[in-house]
Amino acid sequence: MSRLFDEIKKANDIREMLKSEGDEQLTNDMIEGETDLAGLLDWAIGKVGDEKAMQESIKLRIGSLKARSDASVNRQARMTNIVKTIMDAMGKRKYNAPEATIFYSEIKPSQVIDENFEFPEKYYKVEKKLDKVAIKKDIKAGDIKEGFHLSNGDERFTIRFN
DSSP states (O other): OHHHHHHHHHHHHHHHHTGGGOOHHHHHHHHHHHOOHHHHHHHHHHHHHHHHHHHHHHHHHHHHHHHHHHHHHHHHHHHHHHHHHHHHHHTOSEEEOSSOEEEOOOOOOOOOOOTTOOOOGGGOOOOOOOOHHHHHHHHHHTOOOSSOOOOOOOOOOOOOOO
16 A cells, blocks of 8 residues: 555655646656556556455345345244144143243234225324425525525546446
8 A cells, every 4th residue: 555655645746846837748648657556546446346346246145145044934934833733733822842932922902904994183193304306496596595505516436347
């Protein structure tokens, strides 16, 4: 990394030294001739590509592991049904095993909302949410003078691989 910083410092020194010349082509040629920034740029772009490939590989691996996890969940569900079937055959509601305690428990009733039923207003919550699109439009039109403003924005840096 120190080589990178040294080359950047060298380029900045050249740029500063030739600032008064006002010749951008001369400045660029001097920087290219006196530094190895182009080589370092190629190296850094390669590293970005390596990391992109690593991310894609990890996503594929995660997909594979997700499939294995889903299969495990399905096996667990089938085994749970087998345990339940055996418990029912034994006529037991509770069983203490070395690895686990197995038991039935009651589930409290919950509300089931019938389709197309119109509830009275007292059962509704109203959520207040700002309309940012309308606010931006009004700021640009000059209708909103305080309480809101537009950010300065920024610039996006993109490396597009072929």
